[in-house]
Amino acid sequence: MGFWNGKKVLITGHTGFKGAWLSEMLLGRGAEIFGVALPPEGGDSLFAQLSLDKRMSGALLDIRDAAALKTEVAAFAPDIVLHLAAQSLVRRSYQDPVGNWATNVMGTVHLLDALRRLERPVTAVVVTTDKVYENHEWAYAYRESDPLGGHDPYSASKAACELVSASWRRSFGGTHLKIATARAGNVIGGGDWAEDRLVPDIVRSLKAERPVEIRNPASIRPWQHVLDPLHGYLTLAERLHMASGGAFQSGYNFGPEPADVHSVRALADTVLRHWPGRWTDASDPNAVHEAGRLSLSIDKARSELGWSPVWRFEQAVENTIHWYRQADLGAEPAELTRAQIKAFEAAT
Structure with missing residues (x-):
């Protein structure tokens, strides 16, 4: 808790x-926060x-606007940056691939x-996704040393963010600018209302007393409560900020236990134990590709x-619902x- 008290923290995607x-x-935790987002x-x-x-405090702007973003960053002069701003939906990335790449890649650039242009030391954690890996649909868990890739525009653009971050770290990093990346699993938690995301779709159906339509019931994902990866991002930022040399300047996975x-x-069935209802298989063989x-x-x-x-899977679902x-x-x-x-932090 004491580490963050008084720290100037810039969060992109705070909305x-x-x-x-x-x-x-x-x-x-007592941090002085400034947000930049749509x-x-x-x-x-x-x-x-x-x-x-x-x-x-914050500014509503598009990170594709380099001049506006530069102005806000320079004015706030953060100690630590947590970069979450992104186009984060797979299916939406098919609808607007150019906008997806412009936001995720050029926004990060x-x-x-x-x-890089700040005249003070700054620590940055760039948040990407578990989907940055070249997915071969195999059973073993992906490690940080596995090749990057991505079939859909969203996944590929976030893999490109990893390359951008590595390039900036090697070209401009050091004691002045420290950069690490964080790759989280599929997060769930209260307050997510995004379209085409499983738990919000389930909740909307349950509230309306409609059967829940599940697009890909057999797909396997590393589900976790949102507080677990956020705890990981903060832990990484702390270690990176206090480290000397090149320690912790690399990519880290934050997922659930195997x-x-x-x-x-399984997720849908677990949700329905806490909020009764029923689901139907809405698989579409002609749907756009999503990892299995x-x-x-x-x-x-x-x-x-x-x-x-x-929080283990059952507890994550229970707290979410x-x-x-x-x-x-x-x-x-x-x-x-x-x-x-409060309950989560008491358990850490």
Whole structure:
């Protein structure tokens, strides 16, 4: 907790699902936060539910605007940067591949170049995804040393972010600019209202008392509660910021324990134990390609950072659905969020 007190932290993507949870965590740790992002999507955004617009400073801008981003970065002069801003939906990346690449790749270039020009030391954690690996649909968990790749525009663009980060680290890094990347699994948690994402789609159907349509019930994913990878990002940022030399300047996986890698079907069944309903198989053989099997090795983060996941699969699902059900019954989303952060941090 003491490390973050008074630190100047720039969060890109603070209006998104993960960014809102991260902002709430850092406010609780006494950090001075500045956010850069597009306006939140939809009236039910967690950013709005937490009233973060009134509790932290920020600028609403598109990271594709290099000049505007450079101005805000220079004015705030952060100690630490957590780069979450991205086009993060696989199916949307097929609809607008050019916009997807411009945001994910050139947006990252613009940020890192703005940081390069700061006249002070700065630590940056660039958040990518578990989908950065060349996916061969095999059973073993991907390690940080495995080849990067990506079939769909989203996955490939995030793999390119890894290459951009490595290039900037080698070309411009050192004691002045430290860069690491974080590759997380499929996150779940209260307050996610994104389109075409499994848990929000399930919740919308349950609220409307409709059968839940599941597109890919056999797909395997490394499910984890959003607080686990965010804890990983913060742990990595701390170690990186305090390190000397080139320590921790590389990529790290943040995923669940191997036993918590489950199918979409298993996740849906577990959700319905906490919020009764039923699901139907809506598989479409003509749908755009999405990976069938994916899991991450977390040995590197465990051994080098001392990080391990805190909430197992059942607990992650239970806490997620508890958040949605209680909010649907009238509980304050901000109170639910803070209570879960408190419980999580007590367990770390």
